[in-house]
Amino acid sequence: MSEDLKCIHCGNSxxxxxxxxxxxPFCCSGCSTVYQILxxxxxxxYYQIEPMAGIKIDEMQLPASETYSFLDLDQFKSKIxxxxxxxxxxxxxxxxxxxxxxxxxxxxxxxSLNKGIIQxxxxxxxxxxxxxxxxxxxxxxxxxxxxxxxxYIPEINQxxxxxxxxxxxxxxxxxxxxIAAFSFMNAMIYHFPQYxxxxxxxxxxxxxxxxxxxxxxxxxxxxxxxxxxxxxxxxSLKKKMISIDLPIALGLITLFTQSLxxxxxxxxxxxxxxxxxxxxxxxxxxxxxxxxxxxxSFERDYKTYFPLAVTKITDSGNVTIPxxxxxxxxxILVRNQEIVPADSILKSATASIDYSxxxxxxxxxxxxxxxxxxxxxxxxxxxxxxxxxxxxxQSYLTQLWNQVENPLTxxxxxxxxxxxxxxxxxxxxxxxxxxxxxxxxFNKPELALFAFTSVLxxxxxxxxxxxxxxxxxxxxxxxxxxxxxxxxxAVIEHLYKVDTVVFDKTGTITNAQSTDIRFVGxxxxxxxxxxxxxxxxxxxxxxxxxxxxxxxxxxxxxVKDFQEIPSLGISGLLNGxxxxxxxxxxxxxxxxxxxxxxxxxxxxxKDAVAGHFQLENEYRPGLRDLIRKLQKxxxxxxxxGDNDAEKANLIQFFGNDKSLHFNQSPTDKLNYxxxxxxxxxxxxxxxxGLNDAGALNESNVGIVIADNVFNFSPAxxxxxxxxxxxxxxxxxxxxxxxxTIVKAGFLISFLYNVVGLSFAVxxxxxxxxxxxxxPISSVSVVAFASFSIHLSAKGYRF
Amino acid sequence: xxxxxxxxxxxxxxxxAFLIAFIWSVKNGQYEDTYTPSVRMLFEDPExxxxxxxxKGKMETDKP
Numbered sequence: 001m002s003e004d005l006k007c008i009h010c011g012n013s014x015x016x017x018x019x020x021x022x023x024x025p026f027c028c029s030g031c032s033t034v035y036q037i038l039x040x041x042x043x044x045x046y047y048q049i050e051p052m053a054g055i056k057i058d059e060m061q062l063p064a065s066e067t068y069s070f071l072d073l074d075q076f077k078s079k080i081x082x083x084x085x086x087x088x089x090x091x092x093x094x095x096x097x098x099x100x101x102x103x104x105x106x107x108x109x110x111x112s113l114n115k116g117i118i119q120x121x122x123x124x125x126x127x128x129x130x131x132x133x134x135x136x137x138x139x140x141x142x143x144x145x146x147x148x149x150x151x152y153i154p155e156i157n158q159x160x161x162x163x164x165x166x167x168x169x170x171x172x173x174x175x176x177x178x179i180a181a182f183s184f185m186n187a188m189i190y191h192f193p194q195y196x197x198x199x200x201x202x203x204x205x206x207x208x209x210x211x212x213x214x215x216x217x218x219x220x221x222x223x224x225x226x227x228x229x230x231x232x233x234x235x236s237l238k239k240k241m242i243s244i245d246l247p248i249a250l251g252l253i254t255l256f257t258q259s260l261x262x263x264x265x266x267x268x269x270x271x272x273x274x275x276x277x278x279x280x281x282x283x284x285x286x287x288x289x290x291x292x293x294x295x296x297s298f299e300r301d302y303k304t305y306f307p308l309a310v311t312k313i314t315d316s317g318n319v320t321i322p323x324x325x326x327x328x329x330x331x332i333l334v335r336n337q338e339i340v341p342a343d344s345i346l347k348s349a350t351a352s353i354d355y356s357x358x359x360x361x362x363x364x365x366x367x368x369x370x371x372x373x374x375x376x377x378x379x380x381x382x383x384x385x386x387x388x389x390x391x392x393x394q395s396y397l398t399q400l401w402n403q404v405e406n407p408l409t410x411x412x413x414x415x416x417x418x419x420x421x422x423x424x425x426x427x428x429x430x431x432x433x434x435x436x437x438x439x440x441x442f443n444k445p446e447l448a449l450f451a452f453t454s455v456l457x458x459x460x461x462x463x464x465x466x467x468x469x470x471x472x473x474x475x476x477x478x479x480x481x482x483x484x485x486x487x488x489x490a491v492i493e494h495l496y497k498v499d500t501v502v503f504d505k506t507g508t509i510t511n512a513q514s515t516d517i518r519f520v521g522x523x524x525x526x527x528x529x530x531x532x533x534x535x536x537x538x539x540x541x542x543x544x545x546x547x548x549x550x551x552x553x554x555x556x557x558x559v560k561d562f563q564e565i566p567s568l569g570i571s572g573l574l575n576g577x578x579x580x581x582x583x584x585x586x587x588x589x590x591x592x593x594x595x596x597x598x599x600x601x602x603x604x605x606k607d608a609v610a611g612h613f614q615l616e617n618e619y620r621p622g623l624r625d626l627i628r629k630l631q632k633x634x635x636x637x638x639x640x641g642d643n644d645a646e647k648a649n650l651i652q653f654f655g656n657d658k659s660l661h662f663n664q665s666p667t668d669k670l671n672y673x674x675x676x677x678x679x680x681x682x683x684x685x686x687x688x689g690l691n692d693a694g695a696l697n698e699s700n701v702g703i704v705i706a707d708n709v710f711n712f713s714p715a716x717x718x719x720x721x722x723x724x725x726x727x728x729x730x731x732x733x734x735x736x737x738x739x740t741i742v743k744a745g746f747l748i749s750f751l752y753n754v755v756g757l758s759f760a761v762x763x764x765x766x767x768x769x770x771x772x773x774x775p776i777s778s779v780s781v782v783a784f785a786s787f788s789i790h791l792s793a794k795g796y797r798f
Numbered sequence: 799x800x801x802x803x804x805x806x807x808x809x810x811x812x813x814x815a816f817l818i819a820f821i822w823s824v825k826n827g828q829y830e831d832t833y834t835p836s837v838r839m840l841f842e843d844p845e846x847x848x849x850x851x852x853x854k855g856k857m858e859t860d861k862p
Contacts, residue, residue, distance in 0.1 A: 045842075049841070100834050101837045101840070101841075104834060104837050104838065108838070121834075122834055123830065123831040124831065124833045124834040124837065125831060125833050125834075126831070127831075170829075170830075171824050171825065171829075174824045174829055175821050175824055175825075178817060178820045178821060178824070179821075182814075182816075182817040184814060185813070186809075186810060186813060189809070206802065206803075209803065209806065213806070213810070372837060553822065
């Protein structure tokens with residue numbers, strides 16, 4: 001069989017022993033099962049739209065069949081269903097695996113798999129599927145099981161229940177923009193005749209009509225489209241602060257009153273076109289800035305990670321209860337791939353707990369009966385029984401989450417560059433307005449009021465207010481294209497101010513996916529290696545797989561008398577030789593001397609212990625360069641929950657050990673960040689797991705490193721795709737470029753203001769000057785900001 | 799020039815109709831997903847056709 005045979009389901013290499021079904025090669029029986037399901041329902045087109053687009057999930061990783069039994073209970077069903085009446089129900093699921101056209105096609109043809117499904121719609125950007133189904137033919141649980149069987153595992157947690165009412169604000173903004181655009185376009189038509197030579201011959205009736213229509217158009221713009229500006233201006237005034245919205249609101253009100261006065265007195269038809277145009281442009285800016293990554297979530301807390309329900313063991317059998325009802329002392333059952341929801345004590349003999357979401361460590365930890373198990377781990381292997389020690393709210397991880405409040409938001413809002421600038425701006429403008437008003441009052445009193453209002457009108461900081469949304473909005477889009485996703489544009493400014501970078505170790509600067517393997521003991525012969533590889537082939541434990549992949553060999557030997565003892569090891573007879581592989585206790589009978597040191601797999605060969613494999617996470621490629629570059633501009637720290645076994649290696653990277661801190665608990669990490677901030681430092685925390693959640697939240701900017709950005713990650717300000725890790729310094733550098741462009745944009749808008757003000761103070765601000773100057777300043781600032789970011793990003797090569 | 803009055807009102811009614819259509823389309827959720835429809839329209843056989851064909855046992859005549 002050729003080496004590069006690819007699974008027709010998922011495109012992974014089939015290795016040496018592909019599973020063959022109908023002449024098609026598959027890498028594993030899981031892929032082949034999905035193929036058979038689709039094949040039986042005439043859904044083979046799935047493989048034609050995008051070849052090898054299927055999702056590979058190891059059988060070990062598939063949730064146990066009872067996992068979704070809670071979906072049969074009405075209390076959960078009613079929460080999860082969007083709608084249910086007369087047996088017809090609607091439900092929507094977030095499915096992180098949706099990634100291509102084939103996915104859309106298959107998920108929208110679900111009714112071919114089950115007649116109970118009436119209709120299914122995919123929202124690709126949100127990675128969401130909306131299903132209408134007939135509950136008499138397929139229950140919610142069966143529906144979820146069906147999705148799982150074709151490897152599209154929906155995410156069902158507290159988050160998916162809470163989220164439902166969130167999307168309204170976007171729609172509102174669209175409508176506001178629509179109304180502003182409508183009024184702007186029409187007002188322009190009515191005002192246009194005024195700007196042409198010969199307008200003085202226009203009939204008076206016509207002028208009046210145009211004027212009144214303009215006022216009618218302005219009213220919805222002022223009261224609905226621009227309502228947010230008045231609201232925030234009022235709010236900030238109440239707090240005795242000046243924000244950018246204050247001069248905007250002031251300008252809008254003056255524009256409207258001035259226009260109204262002119263129309264009422266029959267002098268002209270005012271500035272309604274400028275007014276509606278301003279609102280339109282500013283709303284466009286708000287929309288551009290507000291773009292979010294719909295499928296990414298930056299707000300996840302432990303609730304979204306923990307299950308909705310747990311299986312409680314009672315005298316009368318197992319019952320499913322909601323997570324909130326879990327009490328300490330309860331006995332619970334946790335199956336393969338399920339999460340331990342609260343701190344508890346293990347009752348079963350052994351357990352293998354994967355804490356990768358908590359610590360970033362990809363190798364499962366073995367626990368024995370009576371051991372304390374922290375919440376947040378994922379059981380791998382057989383179902384285990386646990387006794388709850390602390391309720392969910394009191395568990396270590398949850399508590400950590402609850403003690404973090406976000407103290408930065410209020411203070412930081414005030415401190416943004418736009419608001420700092422607008423504080424001076426507002427004061428200066430009001431002074432100029434009063435000054436020119438007073439000047440004309442003593443020289444030519446009839447011009448005084450007009451000059452005063454003209455200044456407020458022309459100084460309306462529309463261009464100023466557009467600079468930041470468009471510069472930062474473009475920056476965010478450039479980042480997004482490169483695999484660096486920001487929660488919102490405000491993060492850019494915080495990132496710019498950062499002067500200290502704190503790294504987590506495991507999973508952050510080390511790569512959880514690739515492992516460095518070393519054999520400690522007498523060197524193994526190639527025959528021994530082949531035997532080890534062959535034995536490892538039969539186990540699906542992650543460690544076995546790692547070892548299997550690390551040994552080069554062409555064939556697989558037959559294994560007799562294969563035994564897998566959960567959480568301990570594997571054993572088999574190959575070529576007549578007995579070998580055991582597994583934990584130190586399993587192989588040698590001795591307990592591990594030090595806890596939590598390196599991951600080890602011990603080997604017993606024939607009649608003696610041959611030695612052990614030592615597995616270490618590899619450091620991410622590019623780490624050395626990144627640290628060297630960042631060191632020039634930032635102070636670097638490292639916090640890790642591990643002991644100092646890696647100290648020597650880390651010193652090589654960081655140069656010294658002053659800022660390396662070992663054995664740090666999640667709370668220690670949080671306090672360390674606090675300490676740095678109290679010293680006046682602006683801290684960037686880079687982490688990956690739930691144990692960094694507190695520190696990520698507390699820091700000025702928290703970045704999470706993720707292999708798959710759509711998978712679970714703790715609440716943070718930005719998500720960085722792990723393969724872009726080495727580019728982090730460039731991303732940080734680029735914020736400086738953005739800030740320079742913002743400042744240049746401010747300068748441009750000030751220049752426009754100087755020109756406009758020179759008209760205004762002389763009492764010469766006619767509607768036509770306003771109608772030309774205001775849109776031009778806005779459009780040119782927008783064009784400048786977007787183009788210069790685009791060009792800089794091109795020259796930057798992230 | 800009185801015809802201009804008529805035109806102005808005709809214009810604003812037309813524009814207003816479009817505005818209402820826009821607001822309706824936003825509320826209807828047409829801007830929630832601007833990507834998937836572009837992929838969906840490229841899928842060839844509507845699944846109804848496949849079902850009919852299988853019923854008649856004509857699957858083999860379909861494209862290879």
